[in-house]
Amino acid sequence: MSNPLDDLILDLIARIEAGVPPWRQAWKASADPRMPLRSNGEAFSGSNAWLLAFAGAMRGYRSPYWFTFRQALAIGAPVGKGEKASPAILYKTRVVGEPSERSEVGAADDSGDPRVLRYLKTYSVFNAEQLTDCPRAFLDIVDPDPAARIAARNAVLDAIPARVEFGGGTACYVPALDLIRLPHPHAFDTRDDFLATKAHEQLHWSGAAHRLDRTFGKRFGDEAYAFEELVAEIGAAALGLRIGLAPQLLDSHAAYLGHWAKILRHRPTALLEASGHAQRAVDYLLAFSAQGAVTDLAD
Incomplete structure (x- = not known):
């Protein structure tokens, strides 16, 4: 079974084998690292924080804002033609072993109790600098003192x-x-x-x-x-x-x-x-x- 992050992991392995951890290389020729932000200004966390910071720094983006395709359309700034998306991670949970699902193989453990399965999905996001006619509020970033x-x-x-x-x-x-x-x-x-x-x-x-x-x-x-x-x-x-x-x-x-x-x-x-x-x-x-x-x- 393939991992939704296979392509990203292969890229990371290639960079590591080249001799430099990518989360270090990313900021060699760029500004201070910035916490990646969702379209509403909330900070990404967990793996998404460093994965998107790495992607943004490697591509030279100064804006910390990231949008899904629909979020970009919602502000009237569609993704530019040919722009490459970056993967973000979304964790999902599912309870199996409830009465309606007891017929599923492996749905419950030996005690008959339901189990919670946690799995991940990926979704695509684009930096503000990849959008067409993006509002300046997402682009004019003031450097901290x-x-x-x-x-x-x-x-x-x-x-x-x-x-x-x-x-x-x-x-x-x-x-x-x-x-x-x-x-x-x-x-x-x-x-x-x-x-x-x-x-x-x-x-x-x-x-x-x-x-x-x-x-x-x-x-x-x-x-x-x-x-x-x-x-x-x-x-x-x-x-x-x-x-x-x-x-x-x-x-x-x-x-x-x-x-x-x-x-x-x-x-x-x-x-x-x-x-x-x-x-x-x-x-x-x-x-x-x-x-x-x-x-x-x-x-």
């Missing part, structure tokens, strides 16, 4: 109560000590490099047994560590969307690229599984700051 953006980045990351030890030349989370080790900020090329690295390690910190208890040994075996790195990579990118922080690549993470491609080839659903764990980690970390306390990130 740099000083305010920096203050927001620091406030969110500093509110996370992880114990951090500075010094040395390695960035890592040490589970046995429940401790993050980071080089001194001045050892990084830029302040954003330091903050992105800090965010990545804070994602690992969130997975401790007494926090989110994120372990993958039974399901992924020798690739469990690589999968945890994938979760942290996606999570740091998703957290960066919230605070305008473009993700950075550390040389020490390059060894995981081949593992990620292998995992996605053998288990395509791993991408969405990693995204789900990453989103839960981002929610957990944002809850420590005022921004996290007042913002709902749930799908």
Whole structure:
């Protein structure tokens, strides 16, 4: 049975095998990442947030607004001829095993109780810049004040109560000590490099047994560590969307690229599984700051 995201996953695998995680490459030559917005101004969340941010950045769109074909028609701005859609994810649930469905094979478990099946569908969306005669309100995007953006980045990351030890030349989370080790900020090329690295390690910190208890040994075996790195990579990118922080690549993470491609080839659903764990980690970390306390990130 094919996955609705097969084409996207194959594209991601190709980019990973080329040597650069696509959620990092996307912002190399573009502005700060922006949280993708629906046509009504509500923010996308979960996997859709980083998937659409990645698609928009790769194609050079500045507008964060995305529309379905019908939503574009509703504002009198039809999709331009030949424009390529981007996939968004819609999760559906279905209860099987109710009396009317008991005849279906596998409709209920051995207890006879109904089961809830969760499955995904994809739908097509287009950026505001792909529409014809799109209203300027969706195109004239005002860049945030740099000083305010920096203050927001620091406030969110500093509110996370992880114990951090500075010094040395390695960035890592040490589970046995429940401790993050980071080089001194001045050892990084830029302040954003330091903050992105800090965010990545804070994602690992969130997975401790007494926090989110994120372990993958039974399901992924020798690739469990690589999968945890994938979760942290996606999570740091998703957290960066919230605070305008473009993700950075550390040389020490390059060894995981081949593992990620292998995992996605053998288990395509791993991408969405990693995204789900990453989103839960981002929610957990944002809850420590005022921004996290007042913002709902749930799908």
